[in-house]
Amino acid sequence: MTTSQKFGGNWTEEKLNIFTRYLDAYLIALQNQKFKKIYIDAFAGTGEIETRDGGQYLAGSAKRALASEKKFDHYYFIEADSQKAGELQDMINSEFPQMRRSVTIFCGDANDKLAGIISSVDWRFNRGLLFLDPYATQVHWTTLENVAQTKSIDVWYLFPFSALERMLPKNGKYDKWEDCIDRLLGDSGWREEFYKKDPQMTLFDLFPEPGQNDGERMVKDANPDHIKEYILSRLGTIFPCVSKHARIFRNSRNSPMFLFCFAIASESPKAQGLALRMADYILKNK
Ligand SMILES: C[S@@+](CC[C@H](N)C(=O)[O-])C[C@H]1O[C@@H](n2cnc3c(N)ncnc32)[C@H](O)[C@@H]1O
Secondary structure, eight states, X not given: OOOOEEOOOTHHHHHHHHHHHHHHHHHHHTTTSXXXXXXXXXXXXXXXXXXXXXXXXXXXXXXXXXXXXXXXXXXXEEESOHHHHHHHHHHHHHXXXXXXXXXXXXXXXXXXXXXXXXXXXXXXXXXXXXXXXXXXXXXXXXXXXXXHTTSOEEEEXXXXXXXXXXXXXXXXXXXXXXXXXXXXXXXXXXXXXXXXXOOOOOHHHHSOOTTOOTTOOEEXXXXXXXXXXXXXXXXXXXXXXXXXXXXXXXXXXXOEEEEEEEEEOOXXXXXXXXXXXXXXXXXXXX
């Protein structure tokens, strides 16, 4: 018996609807092009979802991609959990048996397996749609760089906004998260971007502890809008085109949980214009 995965909030369906609308539009836009079309779902899951809060049952990204009316030439699914990867294969065997030959499932880490897929494809003759849908900070910046250098992949990335915010404490004591944040954002600029010297002079500044220099205390100086703009600007350093209309998904207490971003690796102004028009239209209209 299969076990559906439980995760997400009420943004899960919204995320999947946005992504599926883009996927359908993408396949129509490329239908008369000479390129082969490749789908990559790097955090694929099982194809079935039960949301944790709403008790809803939804078709996951893998099932939605396979069920689209127009088809990709090949589908790559990556899933770290071997049981889930097995359930995904069972679902494909029973619900999409005619498509088995155009599907490859990799069990392992998304960063490693994606690097393998990217290097095995000749991107002069192929175009890709990539879904990065991690639970948290699993996507390495080097993976995004690798995707961007194909110049041929459109990517939807569910950026782990709340995980990043949790690693940026108000008191500037981010030491234990530094490596993780550097890996997530790809450089060290976030320290200056999100922190400033504490303007409040305290007794601790007048009588610093041994080893602590005068004036060294840092405090956070960043709100969610600022953090969102920084994430988009970071993506803009490697992708030639990034939607400004990334959607923030919030929990029931209105706290930002994820930032759903769209980026285009193509350098063709025509391809960028079309992809951005489709993505922005979907992101702007609920
Ligand atoms: C949010 S779920 C993805 C759901 C899927 N997109 C869907 O719509 O059904 C994240 C999935 O990534 C898997 N995962 C976690 N870490 C991973 C990693 N480093 N590489 C690949 N998959 C990973 C989890 O087991 C889980 O199934």
